[in-house]
Amino acid sequence: xxxIDYDGIPLSLRASAVEPGDADHRRVSPxxxxxxxPGLVLRPGTVDEVVAAVTFARANQDIPLGVRSGGHGISGxxxxxGGIVIDLKRLNTIEVLDQSTRRVRIGPxxxxxxxxxxxxxxxxxxxxxxxxxxxxxxxxxAGGLGWFSREHGLTIDHLRAVEIVLAGGSxxxxxxxxxxxxxxxxxxxxFNFGIVTAFEFEAAELGHDVGWAQLxxxxxxxxxxxxxxxxxMEAAPRxxxxxxxxxxxxxxxxxxxxxTGVVDSDDPDTVxxxxxxxxxxxxxxxxxxxxxxxSGIMANFVQEGDQHGQxxxxxxxxxxxxxxxxxxxxxxxxxxxxxxxxxxxxxVGAAVSDIGPGATAYGDRSANFLVVALGSNDARLDEAxxxxxxxxxxxxxxxxxxLAPERLERAWPDGRLDRLRKLxxxxxxxxxxxxxxxxxxxx
Numbered sequence: 001x002x003x004i005d006y007d008g009i010p011l012s013l014r015a016s017a018v019e020p021g022d023a024d025h026r027r028v029s030p031x032x033x034x035x036x037x038p039g040l041v042l043r044p045g046t047v048d049e050v051v052a053a054v055t056f057a058r059a060n061q062d063i064p065l066g067v068r069s070g071g072h073g074i075s076g077x078x079x080x081x082g083g084i085v086i087d088l089k090r091l092n093t094i095e096v097l098d099q100s101t102r103r104v105r106i107g108p109x110x111x112x113x114x115x116x117x118x119x120x121x122x123x124x125x126x127x128x129x130x131x132x133x134x135x136x137x138x139x140x141x142a143g144g145l146g147w148f149s150r151e152h153g154l155t156i157d158h159l160r161a162v163e164i165v166l167a168g169g170s171x172x173x174x175x176x177x178x179x180x181x182x183x184x185x186x187x188x189x190x191f192n193f194g195i196v197t198a199f200e201f202e203a204a205e206l207g208h209d210v211g212w213a214q215l216x217x218x219x220x221x222x223x224x225x226x227x228x229x230x231x232x233m234e235a236a237p238r239x240x241x242x243x244x245x246x247x248x249x250x251x252x253x254x255x256x257x258x259x260t261g262v263v264d265s266d267d268p269d270t271v272x273x274x275x276x277x278x279x280x281x282x283x284x285x286x287x288x289x290x291x292x293x294x295s296g297i298m299a300n301f302v303q304e305g306d307q308h309g310q311x312x313x314x315x316x317x318x319x320x321x322x323x324x325x326x327x328x329x330x331x332x333x334x335x336x337x338x339x340x341x342x343x344x345x346x347x348v349g350a351a352v353s354d355i356g357p358g359a360t361a362y363g364d365r366s367a368n369f370l371v372v373a374l375g376s377n378d379a380r381l382d383e384a385x386x387x388x389x390x391x392x393x394x395x396x397x398x399x400x401x402x403l404a405p406e407r408l409e410r411a412w413p414d415g416r417l418d419r420l421r422k423l424x425x426x427x428x429x430x431x432x433x434x435x436x437x438x439x440x441x442x443x
Contacts, residue, residue, distance in 0.1 A: 028087060091110075094107070094118040156187040157351075167427065
């Protein structure tokens, strides 16, 4: 590709580097949903090799730069056309540091299904998204909504320290005691400040199977269904976390909603008791409730093999405190347009809201729900989403592809963006890490 200094690729990275025309190029180019054709994919396997990759990227500053952890990545920022991608999949170790404090060290390239399997023999778990194929690095720098969010908070709420390669090539440790401002920024905006090469988490105790529910509803009244599910979730105990997915409207056919959720209990009666108010929101057309290990839930979602994204994903997200009648009616109208191929709501709140709003860079902790829409046409999606935008206080960038300038203010409200810009000016003044919802450095 024109512009990339191929002759300058560090010796330590040449053996694993992938260029256009190489046999592996098609395999490592696309993301989970987004297609791409990078001019160079670097695949470091050590911290020193990450430093070398960052140094090379800085020497090619004008070339687009993507950073990929273990896979997935709905927003699509981890690949590009003609640029450089630093792929961290080889940094995938999972290590127990301290049995007594449940401290574990995890590489960014590990997948959450692997983490769940590694922690299960210890009776531990870390809330970690809803899909086992998600990479640790992307989730653990953005926020991390998962099946234990209402009980244990976000993934970043269990993060105790990171090792990070900065834009200048230095390797530093950040925690509440070391580089605390950087640690604050990493938890919610880390992709703008460097490449985290190791995460140290404090896992939660689990030690038993959990209730895994899959319910299908026929939705005759969309607004009433959304309002009823929202009220049921706000009233539910914290050991219950669910999400719902609805497809786009089809002429002359009823809408259906698929609910998936976890009840943190291995007692069948408790599981059924927790689910009963939710199951009564609309007529059930199918149901499955099982007791399974958490690692089994994460394994159910793993995409085997390489990623095969094509084209450009179009998604919008919003964080909202309550599913009010007004919001529910607006959502029903948006679904009726046919512009939303998928409409999803995830329950948050509870433990997420326990932590102070300014404790991490992550945005709106008061929200009880994350709302996500996907469409095949960006303009039509934006038009349908416009009727909902006013209900949201924040957005979650991991489920958003909008390039509108105001999206950053919504992602990091209440002065967070100004604070992040000042920190960006300190840690990445040259704006090397700019191709993932860029925070422009303050002068």
